[in-house]
Amino acid sequence: MLIDTRDLLSDKENMTEDNQHDAREIEVEIGFGNGDYLIRRASECPEKMFIGIEKKTSLVTKVSKKAESLNLSNIRILQSCAEEAFSDHFSTASISRVYALFPDPWPKKKHIKNRLFSSPYLRLLNNRLLLGSEAMIVTDSEAYHRWILKQTPDTGFDVQNDTIPPQFDTKFERKWVEQEFKSFFRIILRKIEHIDT
Numbered sequence: 001m002l003i004d005t006r007d008l009l010s011d012k013e014n015m016t017e018d019n020q021h022d023a024r025e026i027e028v029e030i031g032f033g034n035g036d037y038l039i040r041r042a043s044e045c046p047e048k049m050f051i052g053i054e055k056k057t058s059l060v061t062k063v064s065k066k067a068e069s070l071n072l073s074n075i076r077i078l079q080s081c082a083e084e085a086f087s088d089h090f091s092t093a094s095i096s097r098v099y100a101l102f103p104d105p106w107p108k109k110k111h112i113k114n115r116l117f118s119s120p121y122l123r124l125l126n127n128r129l130l131l132g133s134e135a136m137i138v139t140d141s142e143a144y145h146r147w148i149l150k151q152t153p154d155t156g157f158d159v160q161n162d163t164i165p166p167q168f169d170t171k172f173e174r175k176w177v178e179q180e181f182k183s184f185f186r187i188i189l190r191k192i193e194h195i196d197t
């Protein structure tokens with residue numbers, strides 16, 4: 001189930017071709033961790049293709065094995081940084097939904113440069129999404145949530161933000177629930193204008 005770049009590129013060609021017939025079929029999870037949500041979504045929607053991006057080798061191996069043991073043929077795992085993954089492995093307007101659950105918030109000032117959802121990255125995400133489709137980010141960190149909202153001007157997205165109760169049952173959600181978190185910050189970015197990169 002673990003695929004290398006060549007496999008992904010050949011899949012990408014297929015996906016791009018498929019997209020010409022049905023543009024709603026590809027979902028991407030960024031930083032899937034131990035894969036709870038990715039595996040669940042892929043099990044629930046066998047008609048869609050799921051691509052999980054994760055940079056940690058141990059998690060990639062673990063989730064690949066899990067997907068294989070469940071015979072889930074609609075999951076592709078890409079071991080990569082999300083920046084490179086979107087820049088190198090996806091075509092323009094090829095993805096129907098993107099989500100990131102509890103992305104690393106990098107709370108220290110000197111580490112803010114490591115935060116993923118910067119304005120340039122949001123413009124890249126916009127380019128890879130189909131018009132009208134959405135990216136969803138859910139975080140426990142109010143500071144990260146506020147910072148992401150500041151990145152959104154001129155990224156081609158309509159922005160909604162709210163708080164939601166726990167509902168994803170991922171490792172990090174469970175961790176925060178154990179620490180008495182009752183709600184999380186959700187940002188939904190709906191592509192309303194195409195950005196060229």
Ligand SMILES: C[S@@+](CC[C@H](N)C(=O)[O-])C[C@H]1O[C@@H](n2cnc3c(N)ncnc32)[C@H](O)[C@@H]1O
Pocket residue numbers: 030031032033034053054055056059080081082083100101102103104116170171172173
């Ligand atoms: C805080 S954990 C959340 C994991 C999972 N989504 C959950 O809710 O339990 C963040 C995950 O994102 C991965 N990650 C962090 N930065 C990344 C990046 N730039 N590209 C891909 N994965 C990344 C980390 O390895 C980690 O597994």
